[in-house]
Structure formats: structure tokens, C-alpha cells
Amino acid sequence: MYHAATLKDKLKLFLKLLWPILITQVSLAMMSFVDTIMSGRVGTSDLAGVAIGASLWSPVFTGVNGVMLAVTPLIAHALGKREKDRIQGIINQAIYLAIIIGVLVILIGGLLLNPVLNWMQPEESVHFVAKHYLIGLSIGIIPLFISNVLRNFYDGQGMTRISMFITISAVPFNFLLNYLFIFGNFGFPQLGGIGAGYATGATYWVILLINILLIFKLDAIKQFKLFVQWNKPSLTAWQEQLSIGVPIGLTIFFESSIFSVVTLLISVMFSTTAVAANQIVISFSSMVFMMPLSIAMALTIVVGYSVGGDRLAAAKQYSILGVSSGIGILGIAATFMFFFREQIASWYSTDASVVELAGQLFLIAILYQLSDGAQSGLQGVLRGYKDVKIPFFISLISYWLLGIPIGYLLATFTAVGPFGLWIGILIGLTSAAVGFLFRLRFISRVKTKQLQT
Template structure:
């Protein structure tokens, strides 16, 4: 990171930070995308099972990643204030915390998985695939959390291209192992959707090991000597990260878990409807990586400028990011609407599933427009270390407005399953408006 003095310089630096983050986020999501698409080629049952498993895993992953994401503004503030000597201690403690969180997710997930799946009126085969997809994927949870911590450290230094390289390296590896385990090659039995979980866990281990090697031996990371002079776990350092990270993680959980709640509520519909809904949601979530990446990128320069007490410069970065995100969302919406049927056919060859998926994608056009406002603003607020109000806004807009309105529209109007999507759009729109108000309030305060 470095200081900029002109608008052109800010746009150039922001793009330099954003593009690798966007490619990285898309790459991370493509792991789940390829799991779903390649499982769909094994059959509609495998598609539904992996999609259900993914819908349960993603909110948990997002929530924990929110906690781990707190290290980005912490490091950005330190580097902005020229206190680089404190960085290794913060990152070491964040690694300890990521390991503890990984064990907790495995423990609690093991206890909750069966009861949660039993709540859903799934066909036995779909439930079996969803259960063992998650169990096998669980073997890679701890290395994934360690990688995300190290990645957030690298990004906070403005070195976003490095994490991009790691993820791009992992994609062909994930596709290869999916091919081997889903379809059964070279003597490996065909495991269908369950094989996707094994492939993903192996991929998580590989990206963790690669990131450790890069930080240990490459500049500028080697200069920080993260893996030398290890300190014992420190509760005070954990509390500092959790104070910022917990509200971020819970807010992200509220946002993503609403989709899991919708999936549970939609389990009363046919397998084809569930498969189509999940396929459309999977692709819409891929598009969400754009505003999410803008938000993550905004956290870095805004945190850096706030750490240096250059508040007007931080304000300019916020407007650059938000306006860019909205423009991209409008462009994406047009493309998605025009090509909705070819996109739907990526997931399944059944004409009924394709038709249903294309119908859901029309609603996804509007939902990603609302996301284009909300996600970048959340990233800007994280740069100020302002996270508690975001938590409140997420709870109200998604769970007290979005989900109830979706339930009413689905059960008491002719929209049926589509009603849940309309409810999500309403919730996201209300959240975006409230977040924009919060950002204006914060900028006036500073």
C-alpha cells in the first residue's frame, strides 16, 4: 500500500488491488461451482445433494471468514500508521484463532448435521449425498481457515496478486480430483457428489501449504518473519480480532444463511425445483463475488487512509468502489437476462430443470443489483472498523424483512417458489439503503 494524491492515482491503485481479489474470490467460488456443475453431470440427485450440502456449508464458511477478515483492517491500520513491527504478532495470533475456529466448526457440525438434514423433507438418496459431501469436505476445514488468514494478511499489504496466483493454481487441481472421484477414474470408484467433497478437501490442503511456502520464502512477506519467534496464544489479541471479526462474521452469516433457510423451506417442492433453485442460486452467488470483491478491496485503502488519519482520501475511495460496483452489476444483469437459458443448461441436461433454472435466473438479475450497493458499503465500513451497525442492519433486513416477506409471497400468492426470491430482493434492498445511510453518517462524523 502507498499514499495517493490524485483521483486518477486512487482509481489506478484501487483497480490494482481489486482485480486480483476479484479473480481470487471467483476462483474460490468456482471450487463450489465446479462441485455443483460436475455433480450435476452425474445426475439430478447428485446435483441436489451437493447443492443442499453447499447451501449449509457456505453460511458457516462465510461467517468464519468474516471473523478471519478482521485481520485485514487491523494490518491495514498498522501499516498506515507505520507500525509494521507489530504485524507478525497479530498474524500469529490470527492463525491460532483460525485453528481453534476450525476445530469448533468440525465439532459442532458433527453434532448438528444429522438433525438439520432431518428437518428437510429430502429424498433419502439426496440426504445421503448431502451428508457425506459435507463430512468428506470437513477434512479440509482447518487448512482452509489457515489459508484464509494468511491470504487476508497478504491482501492487507496490497499484495493481492499472490493470493490470486494460489487460487488459480488450485482450480485445475480441484477439477482433476473432481473428475477422478465423482466419475471414478484410474481404479477409483465413482462416488458421485460425495467425491466432490473429497476433491475439495484435498484442494484446501494444497492451497494452505502453498501459501505457507510463499510467505516463508518470498518477499515482501519473508521480511515479516511470520513463522519465526512464535508467541504463545494470547487471549487479549484474540479479543481484539473477535471484537471486529464477530460482528462481520455474524452479519455475513445473517446474509448467507437466509439462502439456506429458503432452501429448507423449499424442500417441500419437487427435486427438480430444488435442483433448479440451487443451480440459479449457485450462479447468482458467483456473480456476487464481484460486489463482495469490491467490498474487500475497499477495506484495504480505506483502512490504510483511516490509519493515517486522511479521512477525505478514505471517502473518495468509498465512492470509487460503490459507483464501479453498480455499473458492473447493471452490465451483468443485461448479460445474464439475455443468456439465462445457456447458463441454465450448464447445470443439467434435463429440459424441465433448465426451464425452471432460467426462470429463477430472471429474479437473480434484480437480486444482484441490490448486492451491488450493499456489499461494497460493508467493505467501506470495515475499513473504518465500524462493524456493529452492519450486524444490526443485516439481522433486520434479511431475517425480519426479507425471509418473512418471502414466506408470505411463496405461500399466499401465485408466485409459489419464486416468492422466496422476491423476499430476498426486498431484504437486500432494505439492507443496502440502511448501509448507505450508515456510511454517510460515518463520513460526516470524521
């Protein structure tokens, strides 16, 4: 990492960090994409079961990953202040915390899984697939959380290509394991959608093993003596990470959970066809969202490094560059989705009714792309400032006091049906984008005054 002097140099540095993050995020999304497509080829019930399982797992995963994301600004600020000796301690404590959180997620999930699925009352076959998909996936939860800590360790130093290499290396394993477990090839048990869960859980172990191998092989990483020297667990260090990570995690949770809640409500209120169609739109939209999400992650690194080095003018330039790029990219993606929505849906399912409904739902998804790009980029900038508490309340109000209630009312008391829930998502994302923008303007002015005094 370095402080770029000119706007051209800043653009070069930003792109240098961004493209490996983007490939990493797309590769991660490819795992869910492959799960969904392959499960859909087995049958509508398998697709719906994986949809429900994924909708329950997604907010948990993204929320916990948000807690781990605190590592990125912590390291970026330490580097900006030339406190490199603090990095090993930050990572060791984050790994301890990741293991504790992973154990808690498994235990709590084991207690709540059946009650939640019973409340949803899906068809018996869908219930069975969803439950055992999550059981299979749970074998990889702890290695996944540890891997996320290590990824944020690389990214916080600007070593984004390491994360890219690891994730790209794991994708073929995920595809192969899906091929074996879903369809029962080469003597493996034919598990249908359930097999996608076991394949994904096993892939998370592959990712961790590759991480550990590189830690001992790369000179740039060996110097930190990770997995060699261990600090004692520190409640103070955990508190520092949690004070940043919990608001980030909850903010991401509130955003990602609205999509999960929509899936759960559709499963309760509408047919299996509607659940499958909804999952198609969420799956593809999530893949597209990897672009602005990657921009947001790169923004956290460069803004955090700039703010840590008291270079607020540079932080502002990066902010404008990144947020405008995210909006522009999703504008292009929305145009593509409009013209090819039914062709995209046909990748996932051969059921004509599912494809038709998914094509209609895509029309609503297209509308919120610009808001989604804006709010994601603005969140990334705010994390670079280590400003996370107020954005947490903004997301809570936008998604849960506006988006979900309005969507539910529209779906329940009007003739728009499941489209009403997606209108609620549009309202929630737009409200969040506006709130984050005003917060960034405020915090930027505050930081400038503090530096001047």
C-alpha cells in the same frame, strides 16, 4: 501500499489491488461452480444433494471467514499508522483463533448434521449425498481457515497478487480431483456428488501447503518470520480480533444464510427439481457476485489505509469510486443473465424441467443485482472504517426480520411458489443497501468532526 495524491492515482492504486482480488474470488467460486456442474452431470439427485450440502456449509464458511476478515483492517490500520512491528503478532494470534474455530465447527457440525438433514426430509438419495459431501469437505476445514488468515495478511498489505497466484494454482487440482472422485476415473472410486466434497476438502490442503511454501520463499513475507517465531496465545489479542471479526462474520452470515435458508425451505416445501433449479441460480449468481465482493474487499484495504492515516477525503473518494463501480458491473451482468438465462441453466443440467424452472428463477435474481452490488460495496467501506457493530444490526433486520419472513409468507400463502422466497431476498438486499448508506453517511461525518477537533 501508499497514499495516492490525485484521483487518477487513486484509481490506479485501487485497480492494482482489485484485479488480483477479483481473479482470486472468481477462482474460489470456480471450485463451487465445478462441483455443481460436474455433480449435475451425474444426476438430479446428486445435484440436489450437493446443493443442500453447499447451502449448509456456505453460511458457516462465509461467517467464519468474516471473523478472519478482521485481519485486513487491523493490518491496514497498523500500516497506515506505521506500526509494522505489530503485524507478526496479529497473524500468529489469528492463526491460533482459526484453529480453535475450525475444531469447534467440525465438532458442532458432527453433532447437528443428521438432525438438520432429518428435519429437512429430502429424498433418501439426496440425504445420503448431502451428508457425505459435507463429511468429505470437513477434512479441509482447518487448513482453509488458516489459509484465509494468511490471505487477509497479504491483502491487508496490498499484496493481493500473492493470494491470486495461490488460488489460481489450486483450481486445476480441484478440477482434477473432481474428475477422479465424482466419475471414478483412473481407478478411483466413483462417488458422484459425494466426491465433490472430498475433492474440495483436499484442495483446501493444497492451498495451505502453497501458502506455507511461499511464506518461506518470498523475501517480502520472510521478514515477518511466520511459522518460525510464535507468540504465546493472547486472550487480549483474540478479543481485539473478535470485537471486529464477529460483527463482520455475523453480518456476512446473515446475508449468505438467506440464500441457504431459501434452499433449505425449497427442499422442504417443493420438489427435487425445484431444489436443483434453485441451486443453479444460486451457483451462477454467486459467481457473478465475486465482482462486487472483490470491489468490497479492495475498498476495505484502501479505505482502512486512508482512515488509519487520517486521510478522510481520500477514503470518501475511494468509497464513491468503488460502490458505483460495483453497481455498474452488476447492472451489466443482469443484462447478460436476462438474455442467456436458459442457456446458462443448461450448463448445469440436462433435465429440461430443471432448466425451464431455473430460467424463470433467474428473472427474480436479475432484479436484485443492483441492490446486491450496492450493499456489498457499502459494507466494504464500513469495514475500512472498522465500523462493524451497527451494520450487523442493519443486516439482521434487513435479512431476517424483513427478507426471510416476507419471502416465506409469499411462498406459503400465495400462488408464486418458490419465486416468493426469491422476492424476499430482493427485499432484504435492498433494505440492507439503504441502511448501510445511511450508516456510512453518519460515520463519515463523525470521523470528520473527530479529526477537526
